[in-house]
Amino acid sequence: MADQLHLTVKRCLERYRFFSLKQPLVVAVSTGVDSMTLLHVLGSLLSADQLVVAHVNHHLRAQSQQEEQFLRQQCQQMGVRLYVDQWENHPQHGIENAARQERYRFFAKVMHETKAAYLLTAHHENDLAETMLMKLLRTGDATATVGIREARPFANGQLLRPLLRVTKKSLVEYARVHQLKWYEDATNQEDMTLRNRVRHHYLPEWERENPRVVDHLLKFHDQLTELLTMKDDIVSQLMTRIVHNGQLDITSYQQQVPVIRHCLLYRWVNDQGMFALQEQRSHQIDQFLCNQQSPSSTMMISNDLQLIKNYQQAELKKVQNLPTKNQKVSDFMVKFDHWYTRPAGDQWGIFSHPQERTIAELWLTGGQLPLRVRTWRPTDRIRLKSGHHQAIRRVLINQKVPLNQRQQQLVVVDRFDQVLWLIGHKTTWLDRQQVRNQRYEKRYFCQK
Incomplete structure (x- = not known):
């Protein structure tokens, strides 16, 4: 049994190429039988400088301090580094989930500080079966119902669970044979949490119906994992095209x-x-x-x-x-015979003489000056050759300007706030009108 457990853990580390790296691993230890057994196995497989222990003192039970002191002594005897987190700010509600978040936050911090590539936890076969039932009760989601996976990305490396196909019974037997000391969490015997109710009541009831129910759950886990992996591969291929x-x-x-x-x-x-x-x-x-x-x-x-x-x-x-409708992108007077650059990289300007990229010629009076640039407004319209007007909004829709770009479109307006040019899209239609004592000048609207 001992040899088999050592082999199981070693093969897991080999699958994820731990021995080819020169980085340590972090093992999460609570002082329960599962994690103390994993620590003992790792201590026989690895050198002291390859192993880092991470422990969270939740300060939720009277024996928390005793457990921490015990683990400090164990790590000192093994010659391995120990990092301890003191979690004392407890929320009034959802303490189980908050504790879990605190643990993994701390584990990620330890991995970063020690430059470790792996975090190992002592989740075992019974944990997997319990988690699958819990996820099925809570979500009904196939991805969640897979439960716990042997490996997943975590922090700056990977989270590995080498005992996932080892029974709780085997771990207890190993601990007793090697005379390991561990602590039992008294709250694990209470039915306050869903996991404890699943462990003490729901799963045993299923086992009375069929003693092999855990084996069947694990088989279902394997099949579902294969299907989800296949689905992920198909989606990944489609994502590159879509x-x-x-x-x-x-x-x-x-x-x-x-x-x-x-x-x-x-x-x-x-x-x-x-x-x-x-x-x-x-x-x-x-x-x-x-x-x-x-x-x-x-x-x-x-x-x-x-x-x-x-x-x-x-x-x-x-x-x-996102820019809001009232957000000013630009508001300035136009300088003639000058090129302006838009965020997209193209340039525009209004000139006294024709340029290579003249898009329109407009007759303007002195009374229309100065010209000004601003963002367009919902009430803005542009004059058509027929004499009718078209809303700027309709121009942008017809030219299929993306919605997130419409709010930033600029217009050139005259002194009377009449739109002359929706820059990059359309100019107004202005004929030279013969009005007595009115002097007109031709201006060239250009873009490149």
Whole structure:
């Protein structure tokens, strides 16, 4: 049994190439039988400089100080480094989840300080079965129901669980054979938490129906993991074709079947570190993206996150980074015979003589000067050759200007605030009018 446990842990480290690196690993130790057994096995496999112990004193039980002192003595005897976190600021509610967050925050800090590439925890086979039942009860989500995986990215390295296919019974037997000392957490016998209720009541009830229920849960875990891995591979291949520089190609997205679209949405949102997408929200976003009657629109998908659909592309942006309708991008007087550069890199100017890239010639009177540049407004219109007027908003829509760029469009206006030029898109139509005592000058509107 001892040899088998050593071999199990060693093979896990070999699978993830620990022995080829010259970095230490961090092992999380609570002083319970599981983690004390793992520490003992690692102590026989690794040298002292390869091993770092991390312990969180939760200050929730009277024996917490005793456990910490015991572990300090153990690490001193082994000659390994020990890092201890003192967690004393407890929330009034959700203490179990808060404790877990504190532990992993501390473990990540220790990995960073010691330049460790791996964090090892002592989760075992029974933990896996319990977690699967808990996730099934709480979420019904297939990805969550997989439960605990042997490895996952964590901090600046990986989190490994080498005991995931070892039973609790085997760990206790190993500890007794090697006369290891450990501490039992008295709260583990209480039914205050869901895990304890699953451990003491729900799972034993299932085992009375079928003693092999844990084996069946593990088999289900393996099959579900394989299916999810296959799904992830398919989605990864599609993402390279559908997402470019963080933007979603709407046409390619709409060509996918609904189940694939859901997977693509989930990956797209999470890859940008935005938030975990809920199923109901996913369906709402999918309908929004597939609505061909509204090719350019926006949708708030959280308090600070906006989904922007611009005809063929969609992107996610934080609200605070978006310009508001009343935000002034520019407001200045135009200097003739001078080139101005826009953020996109192109240039524009109004000249007294024709230039290589003249796009319009307008007759202006002295009374219309000075000309000014500002951001467009919802009431702005531009004069057409027919004498009618067209709203600037309609010009931008017709020319398929992306919604997130419309708010920053600039217009050139005269002294009377009449729009002469929607820069980069369209000029007004002004004929030279024969008015007595009125002097006209031709100006050349240019862009390059």
